[in-house]
Amino acid sequence: MNDSIRFNIKIINQLYEIERKASQKAEMHSIQRNIDRIKNMYEETGLFIHDPLGESYNETRTDCEAEIGGDAVQNLFISNVIKPIIYQKAGNSKNIIQRAVVIVESKT
Amino acid sequence: MSETINFAIDLGTTNSLIAKMNNGSVEVFKNPTGHKETLPSVVAFRNERIIIGDKAKEFIEKDPNNVFSAFKRKMGTSENFFVSSLGNFKSPVELSTLVLKELKNFVYTGEQIESVVITIPASFDTIQSNATKKAGYEAGFKEVTLLQEPIAASLAFANKNNENSSLQGQWLVYDLGGGTFDVALVKIIEGEMRVVDHEGDNYLGGVDFDNLLIQQCILPYIYSQGTFNGDLHKELRSAKGKYNSLYYLLLKKAEEVKIELTNKDTAEIEFEITDDNDKLHELYFSISKNEFENCIREKIEYSIQLIQSILERNNLSSLDLQEVIMIGGSTYIPLVKRLITEKLGIAVNTSVDPTTAVAIGAAYFAGSKTKSFAILDEQDKPFNSSNINIRTAYAKATNDKEEYFTAAITGEIENLLYRIIRNDGGYDSGLKKLAERISEMLPVVENTNNSFTFSVYDSSNNLVDIPYTPIEIVHGKYTVYGQPLPNDICIEIDDREENTTKLELIFEKNAILPLRKTILKEITKTIKRDQADSLIINVLEGNRYAVPSSCIPLGVIEINGKGLENDLVKGSDIEITLEISESRDLKIIALMLINDQEYSDVFNPSVRKVSLTKLKDEISTLLKQARKELNQFEKTEQFERAIAIQNILSDLEEAYSGVNELGEDDVTDEKYFWEERKRKLAQQLDITGKEQKLPALKEKYFSEKNFCERELKEENDTARLNRFETIIAHEKEYLGSNSIYSIQAKIKELEDLVWEVRRNKPYVIAHNYHYYASQPIENFKDQKKAQQFIQIGDKALERQNYEEVWVAISGLYHLLPDKIKDDDRIKGTGIG
Numbered sequence: 001m002n003d004s005i006r007f008n009i010k011i012i013n014q015l016y017e018i019e020r021k022a023s024q025k026a027e028m029h030s031i032q033r034n035i036d037r038i039k040n041m042y043e044e045t046g047l048f049i050h051d052p053l054g055e056s057y058n059e060t061r062t063d064c065e066a067e068i069g070g071d072a073v074q075n076l077f078i079s080n081v082i083k084p085i086i087y088q089k090a091g092n093s094k095n096i097i098q099r100a101v102v103i104v105e106s107k108t
Numbered sequence: 109m110s111e112t113i114n115f116a117i118d119l120g121t122t123n124s125l126i127a128k129m130n131n132g133s134v135e136v137f138k139n140p141t142g143h144k145e146t147l148p149s150v151v152a153f154r155n156e157r158i159i160i161g162d163k164a165k166e167f168i169e170k171d172p173n174n175v176f177s178a179f180k181r182k183m184g185t186s187e188n189f190f191v192s193s194l195g196n197f198k199s200p201v202e203l204s205t206l207v208l209k210e211l212k213n214f215v216y217t218g219e220q221i222e223s224v225v226i227t228i229p230a231s232f233d234t235i236q237s238n239a240t241k242k243a244g245y246e247a248g249f250k251e252v253t254l255l256q257e258p259i260a261a262s263l264a265f266a267n268k269n270n271e272n273s274s275l276q277g278q279w280l281v282y283d284l285g286g287g288t289f290d291v292a293l294v295k296i297i298e299g300e301m302r303v304v305d306h307e308g309d310n311y312l313g314g315v316d317f318d319n320l321l322i323q324q325c326i327l328p329y330i331y332s333q334g335t336f337n338g339d340l341h342k343e344l345r346s347a348k349g350k351y352n353s354l355y356y357l358l359l360k361k362a363e364e365v366k367i368e369l370t371n372k373d374t375a376e377i378e379f380e381i382t383d384d385n386d387k388l389h390e391l392y393f394s395i396s397k398n399e400f401e402n403c404i405r406e407k408i409e410y411s412i413q414l415i416q417s418i419l420e421r422n423n424l425s426s427l428d429l430q431e432v433i434m435i436g437g438s439t440y441i442p443l444v445k446r447l448i449t450e451k452l453g454i455a456v457n458t459s460v461d462p463t464t465a466v467a468i469g470a471a472y473f474a475g476s477k478t479k480s481f482a483i484l485d486e487q488d489k490p491f492n493s494s495n496i497n498i499r500t501a502y503a504k505a506t507n508d509k510e511e512y513f514t515a516a517i518t519g520e521i522e523n524l525l526y527r528i529i530r531n532d533g534g535y536d537s538g539l540k541k542l543a544e545r546i547s548e549m550l551p552v553v554e555n556t557n558n559s560f561t562f563s564v565y566d567s568s569n570n571l572v573d574i575p576y577t578p579i580e581i582v583h584g585k586y587t588v589y590g591q592p593l594p595n596d597i598c599i600e601i602d603d604r605e606e607n608t609t610k611l612e613l614i615f616e617k618n619a620i621l622p623l624r625k626t627i628l629k630e631i632t633k634t635i636k637r638d639q640a641d642s643l644i645i646n647v648l649e650g651n652r653y654a655v656p657s658s659c660i661p662l663g664v665i666e667i668n669g670k671g672l673e674n675d676l677v678k679g680s681d682i683e684i685t686l687e688i689s690e691s692r693d694l695k696i697i698a699l700m701l702i703n704d705q706e707y708s709d710v711f712n713p714s715v716r717k718v719s720l721t722k723l724k725d726e727i728s729t730l731l732k733q734a735r736k737e738l739n740q741f742e743k744t745e746q747f748e749r750a751i752a753i754q755n756i757l758s759d760l761e762e763a764y765s766g767v768n769e770l771g772e773d774d775v776t777d778e779k780y781f782w783e784e785r786k787r788k789l790a791q792q793l794d795i796t797g798k799e800q801k802l803p804a805l806k807e808k809y810f811s812e813k814n815f816c817e818r819e820l821k822e823e824n825d826t827a828r829l830n831r832f833e834t835i836i837a838h839e840k841e842y843l844g845s846n847s848i849y850s851i852q853a854k855i856k857e858l859e860d861l862v863w864e865v866r867r868n869k870p871y872v873i874a875h876n877y878h879y880y881a882s883q884p885i886e887n888f889k890d891q892k893k894a895q896q897f898i899q900i901g902d903k904a905l906e907r908q909n910y911e912e913v914w915v916a917i918s919g920l921y922h923l924l925p926d927k928i929k930d931d932d933r934i935k936g937t938g939i940g
Contacts, residue, residue: 037683040626050553055509059154059163061551062141063534066166067356071347073170079353082360087532093557096533103356104166 001097005047009086009098012042012049016084046089050100053081057104064100072106079105113253113477116225116470117211118260119204119240121180121310122286124149125467126211129475134468137214141533145464147211150177151203153191157538158525160210170347178287179203180229181310183243184236201243208247209569220570223251225474227260227466230292230306248568251480255473257283257466258292258303261435264460264469277430278304280415280454284444285436287313291415293422305422307414312407314438318362320403325395326358326377333391334383354381369397370440401443408447415452431455435465494572495519496564505582506552513579514547515562523567528579531559539565552583555620582620593619599684600646600656602632602936605856608729609936610849611659613652614686626685632940635676639669643676643938644722645684645698647711653847657726657790661783663694663711664719674703682939718783720770725936727764727786734760734793741797752796759789798848805851806843812858819865828861835861873910873917877901880920888923897923 019035022028039049052064057076063085068076080103087094118125123146127136136145139161152164152175167175173192179200188197212221228240237254244252258281278295290308294301327340344355361377368375378392419425432454438444445456460468496519503511513528524542528550529535535551542564552558560579564572598611615623635641644666650659667676680702687695697708734757741750767782813836820829835857842850866872881898888894901916 037626037628041628043625044627059152059157059159059167060535060537062163062530062536063532065162067360068166068170069347069353069356071170073167080357082357085534087553087556093559094532094553099533101360103353105353 005088005097008042008045008047012047012086012098013083015039016049016051016081020081047097048087048089048094050085050087051081052078052085052100052102054078057102062099063096064102066102066104068104070105075107076104077107078102111478113223113225113251113474113479114471115215115221115223116227116255116260116467116474117208118227118257118464118467118470119180119207119243120149120285120466121178121229121288122149122313123147123463124207124211125464126214127464127467127471128215129471134471134475136464136467136471137211137216139214140216141529141536143533145467147207147214148177149180149204149207150175151179151198151206152176153193153198155193157540158206159536159538160206163536163538176203178310184233184239201239201246204240204243205246208243208249209565212247212569218571221249223253223479224249225253225255225470225477227255227257227470229290229308230256230258230303231290231308232256246568248566248570253474253477255470256292256303257281257290258294258306259301260466260469260473261433261460262294262301262469263472264465265433265457267469267472268460278424278428279430280418280432282411282415282432282434282439282444282448283436284411284434284438285313286438287311287315289313289411289414289436291411291418293418293424305418307418309411309414312411313436314363314366316407317366317404317438317441318359320407321362321365321395321400322355322358324403325399326362329393330381330391334381334387334389335385337384351381354379365395366400366441369395369400370442373397397442404441404443405447408441408444409451411444412447412451415448426453429454431457433465434458435460435462437463494524494564494574496521496524496572496574498562498575498577500562500577500579502550502579502581504580507583508552509554510549510551511581512547513550513560514545515577516545517542518544524572525565525567525569527563527565529561529563531561535560550579550581552581554583557582593617593623593688595649596652597623597662597686597688598648598650598652598656598659599627599629599686599939600644600648600937601629602938602940604632604936604940609656610853611648611650611652611654611656614647615688622687622689624685624687626683629682629684629939631676631678631680631682631938632936633938634678635667635669635672635938637669637672637675641669641938642721643667643682644719645696645939646719646722646937647686647694647696651845651847653842653845653850655790655794655849657730658787658794660787661718663696663709664722665696665698665707665709666719666721667698667700667707672703673705676700677702684939718779720767720779722937723767723779723783723786724764726790727760727767727782730786730790730793731757731760731764737793737797746797746800749797749800753793756789756793756796759785763789794848798846801848802846802851805848805855809843809851809855809858812855812862816858816862819862823865825865828865832858832861868910870908870910873913874905877905877913877917880917880924883920883924887925888920889925890923894920894923 015035015038019032022031022035042049055078057064057066057078064078082101083098085096085100086098088097114129116127125136125145125147127134138145139147147161148165150161150164150168152159152167152171154167154171154174164175165177168177176189176198179189182200183204185200188199189203190197215221224244226240226244228237232240240254241252261281261283262279278293281292281294283290288308288310289312290306292306293304295304323341330336330340340351343349343351344358346352357379361379365375365377374394374396376392376394380388380390382388432448434445434456439458439462445458448454449456496517498515498517500513500515502513521542521544525539526542526546527539528537528548532553534553537548550560558581562577562579564574566572593615594617596613596617597615598613600609601612603610614625614627631643635643644664646664647662648656648659649662683699683701685697694711695708697706699706734753738750738753738757741753763782763785770779816832820832835854842854881901885891885894897916897919901913904912904916
C-alpha cells in the first residue's frame with residue numbers, strides 16, 4: 001500500500017466520522033450532500049466506502065475487526081462502526097484495503 | 109531442492125508468525141485474509157467450523173466454552189480443554205497443532221513445508237519442549253527443530269546490524285508483548301549462545317496498559333462531565349452493564365492513544381456518552397504523554413524489578429551487560445526504553461521490528477541448519493493427489509447480500525476438510541469437515557464480481573489436489589434488459605484549449621445495470637439570466653475515444669438562460685447525477701450549486717431528445733473540420749481523399765441548412781433525421797484519411813514520449829516522472845483505439861509536461877522573452893506599458909534574474925490582442 005492510499009484512508013475515516021455526527025443532528029443534514037459528493041470523488045479514483053452498521057455479524061466476516069459487547073454470542077449485529085470498510089477497485093472486482101472496526105452486540 | 113530448513117515459526121502465547129530464509133534475506137509471511145504478519149494463537153470451534161486467529165480472538169471472552177487461547181502455557185501438562193460445541197476435549201498440543209497448520213496457509217508460494225524451526229520460551233522444560241515438537245509433527249512437519257525465543261531474537265539483532273561484536277559477552281532480551289512479559293539473560297559460552305537465566309509474568313502487557321488508561325485517565329474525565337450515580341467502571345466492564353458496549357469502544361480508542369503517544373506529546377480522544385439524566389455528552393479531550401506514562405509507570409518498574417532479580421541471582425551489575433535487546437509490541441512505548449536506560453544504565457537496542465524479531469531470528473537459524481532426514485527429489489515426492497470430484501451449484505448472479513452455495517462431493521473424503529475464502533479477504537468459512545454434500549451462505553459485495561477460492565486440506569492441513577473449482581458470483585441483476593452495458597456511456601464536455609468538445613467516461617462498457625454516479629463539473633462560460641445562451645448536458649453512448657458527434661445521443665438537458673433564477677457564473681460548480689435503470693432508462697439530474705436550482709429529466713431509447721442548438725453547433729464544428737482537411741488534402745495533392753471530403757462537406761452544408769430551417773418548437777421527426785445524418789457524416793469524416801493520419805500521429809506520439817522521458821530523467825524530476833508514468837500507463841489502450849482525438853490529447857499532455865520542465869530553463873525564458881519583446885510595438889494594446897515591460901525585461905536578463913524576466917513576458921503577453929476572435933469559438937456545452 002503506498003503513502004497516497006494510506007493518506008486517503010485516513011481522510012475517509014475522518015469523513016466517515018463527520019457523516020456519523022452530521023446524521024445525528026437535524027440542522028446538519030444539508031452536509032450530507034457534500035459528504036456524498038466527496039464519496040463520489042473517491043469512487044472516481046477507485047476507492048469505495050461501505051458502512052456495515054446494522055448488518056449481521058458472525059465469525060466468518062473477515063471484512064470487520066470486531067469487539068463483542070454484552071454476554072450473548074448469537075444473533076449478532078453491528079451496533080457501532082468506528083471505521084468503515086474501504087474497497088479498492090481492481091479490474092472487475094474489488095479488494096479490501098481497510099477492514100471495518102466495529103462493535104458487535106446480540107439482538108436477543 | 110533446498111538442503112537447509114529455511115522455514116521458522118514463532119509459536120507465541122498471544123501471537124504466532126511464520127518466516128522463511130530466502131537467498132540471504134528473511135520474508136515474514138502475511139495472513140492471506142488479513143494482510144497482517146501475526147496470527148493470534150486462538151482457536152474457536154463455532155457452528156461446526158474451526159476458526160483460528162483474529163476471528164477466534166474476538167470471541168475469547170464471550171464464548172469461553174468454545175474458544176481457547178494462551179494454551180501454550182499448558183503445554184506438557186495433562187490439562188485439557190473441554191469444547192462444549194464438540195462435546196469432547198482438546199489438548200494444548202492439538203490446539204497448537206491447529207495454529208501451526210493455519211500458519212502453513214500463510215505461505216502463498218504453495219511449498220510443502222517438511223522441516224521447520226519452532227521457537228519456545230526460555231522457561232520451557234523438556235516435557236513442554238517435547239509437547240511442542242509433537243504439535244509440529246501432528247501439523248504434518250517431518251522434522252521439527254526447537255529454538256529458544258531469546259536466542260532467536262538475539263540472532264535477528266546480530267544479523268540485522270551485522271554487528272556480531274555487539275553480541276560478545278552477555279546481554280538481556282526484554283520481551284514485552286500484548287499480554288505477557290519475559291526477560292532472559294543470554295551469554296556466549298564457549299562460542300555458543302545460551303540462555304543463562306530468565307524471569308517473566310504471564311499477565312503483563314499492552315492490554316493492561318489500555319485498561320489502565322481507561323481507568324486512570326478516561327474515567328475521571330467522564331465523571332467530571334456528567335451525572336453518573338453508579339459505579340461507572342463496573343458498568344463498563346460487566347457484560348450486562350449499561351456501558352459495556354462503550355467499554356469496547358474505549359479499549360480501541362485507548363489503544364489508538366497509546367500508539368499515537370509513542371511519537372507525539374499529546375493525543376486526542378473523542379466519544380459520546382449518555383449520563384444518568386439522559387443527557388448526551390460529546391466528549392473530546394487530550395491525554396498527554398506524561399499522563400499516560402504515569403498510568404503505566406508502576407507496571408514498567410515492576411518489569412525492571414524482575415530484571416534486577418536476575419542480575420542479583422547471577423551476581424551481575426549493569427556494567428557487566430552489553431545491552432538490552434527489545435522485542436514485543438509494547439517496547440515501542442518510549443517510557444519502557446527510557447526507564448530501563450535510566451534505572452539500569454544499560455544501552456537499549458531497538459533496531460529490529462519488535463513484533464517479528466523472534467520469527468526473523470529463527471529464520472536466520474533455519475537458513476543455516478541442514479535438514480537431517482533423507483531428501484527426496486521432486487519426482488520422488490508423493491503427490492498429494494486425490495480422486496475427488498466436485499459438482500457445485502449456486503446462482504452466478506444475485507441481487508442479494510448473500511448467496512446459497514452447495515456442492516456434491518464424490519471420492520475418498522474421509523478426514524478431509526474444506527475452506528472457502530472470498531478473494532478480497534472479506535469472508536473466510538474456516539475449516540469444516542468435508543462431506544458428500546456441503547453448503548454455505550456466501551456473503552457478496554455489492555455491484556462487483558465476487559470470486560471465492562474453494563480448497564480441500566488433508567488432516568495435516570496440506571492442500572489436496574482437487575479439480576479446479578472456481579466460484580464466481582456477480583452482484584447486480586441480469587434481467588432481459590439489464591445486461592451489461594454494450595458501450596461506454598459518456599458525457600460531452602468542453603475542451604476550450606483545443607476549441608472543441610470531448611467525451612468523459614461515466615459508465616464503462618460491460619458495467620452491470622442499474623448504475624448511478626454523481627460527478628461535479630465546472631461551468632466554463634457565464635450564462636446570464638434571461639439570455640438565449642445555454643448550458644448543455646449531453647449524455648452519449650459510444651466509444652469513449654471517439655469524437656462526440658459520432659456517438660449516439662441518449663439524453664440531453666439544455667439549461668437556458670431564460671429559465672434561470674440567477675446568472676450562472678463561469679467557474680461555479682454543477683452537480684450532475686446520471687442513473688441508468690435495469691430497463692435502460694436514463695435519468696439526468698443537474699443541480700446548480702450557485703443557486704440550488706435543479707433540473708431533471710428521464711430519457712429512454714424510444715424517446716430520443718435532440719437539442720437543435722447543440723445540433724447546429726456540432727454541424728458547424730464538423731464543417732470547419734471538413735474544410736480544414738479538404739485544404740490539407742488539396743495542398744498535398746491527395747485528390748482522391750479531397751473528393752471524399754468534398755462530398756462530406758456538401759452533405760454537411762445540406763444538413764446545416766436543413767437544421768436551420770427547423771423552428772425551435774418543431775414537432776416533426778426531421779431533427780432526428782438530421783441528427784442521425786450528422787452522426788454518420790462525423791463517422792465518415794473521422795475515417796477519411798485516418799489510415800494516413802494515424803501512423804504519423806503515432807510517430808509523433810512516440811517521439812514526444814521519448815523526448816519527455818529524456819528531459820525528465822535529465823532533470824531527475826521524480827514527481828513529474830510519476831506523472832509521466834501515469835500519462836503513458838494506458839498507452840496500449842489508446843493507441844489501439846485508433847482514435848485520432850485521444851492520441852492527440854495524450855501528445856498534448858506530454859507536451860505540457862515537457863513545457864513545465866523547460867519553461868524554467870534560462871535559455872527558454874530568454875527565447876520567450878525575445879519573441880514577445882521583438883513584436884512590433886504597434887501590436888500592443890498599451891504601447892507605453894509595453895515599453896516599460898521591455899525595459900524591465902532587458903535589465904532582468906542582464907542580471908540573469910529569470911523570475912523578473914517572467915514578469916516582463918507575462919506583462920507583454922497580456923498586452924497583445926487575443927489571437928482568437930470570439931466568433932471562431934465553438935458554443936460548446938458550457939461544462940468543463
